[in-house]
Amino acid sequence: MKASGTLREYKVVGRCLPTPKCHTLPLYRMRIFAPNHVVAKSRFWYFVSQLKKMKKSSGEIVYCEQMFETIWLRYDSRASTHYCYRDMGARHRARAYSIHIMKAEEIAASKCRRPAVKQFHDSKIKFPPPHRVLRRQHKPRFTTKRSNTFF
Numbered sequence: 001m002k003a004s005g006t007l008r009e010y011k012v013v014g015r016c017l018p019t020p021k022c023h024t025l026p027l028y029r030m031r032i033f034a035p036n037h038v039v040a041k042s043r044f045w046y047f048v049s050q051l052k053k054m055k056k057s058s059g060e061i062v063y064c065e066q067m068f069e070t071i072w073l074r075y076d077s078r079a080s081t082h083y084c085y086r087d088m089g090a091r092h093r094a095r096a097y098s099i100h101i102m103k104a105e106e107i108a109a110s111k112c113r114r115p116a117v118k119q120f121h122d123s124k125i126k127f128p129p130p131h132r133v134l135r136r137q138h139k140p141r142f143t144t145k146r147s148n149t150f151f
Contacts, residue, residue: 007033009104010040013063016054027062033101037064074100
């Protein structure tokens with residue numbers, strides 16, 4: 001599973017298949033982060049099989065829909081499970097299969113801890129232009145050398 005910016009949030013609801021003995025079975029709902037709905041359903045069965053005595057062949061997915069913006073993480077290291085909400089892949093070299101995103105939430109600027117994030121809280125922040133772009137009217141149609149857009 002990719003842990004880059006292509007993950008989307010899905011709400012997946014599933015249950016065991018009804019049997020002649022038991023017609024009304026409990027529904028299990030999960031928030032899953034995955035690149036598409038197929039992977040979301042697969043991740044649902046992965047987590048449900050860990051939590052309940054249920055698997056894909058004896059169950060069904062009732063509802064699967066993409067949710068939009070409402071990220072807490074759970075990270076399985078070699079020693080134990082850690083709960084965190086940091087950039088695990090960049091700072092700690094965690095692999096995508098060991099990261100489980102649990103919740104997404106926006107925090108206030110006053111609650112930020114890291115200087116790398118705090119430096120962008122200035123309301124009058126300015127960035128230099130990365131390169132010079134010639135406007136079309138000033139650009140020569142034919143030239144003997146390539147244009148240099150770097151400062």
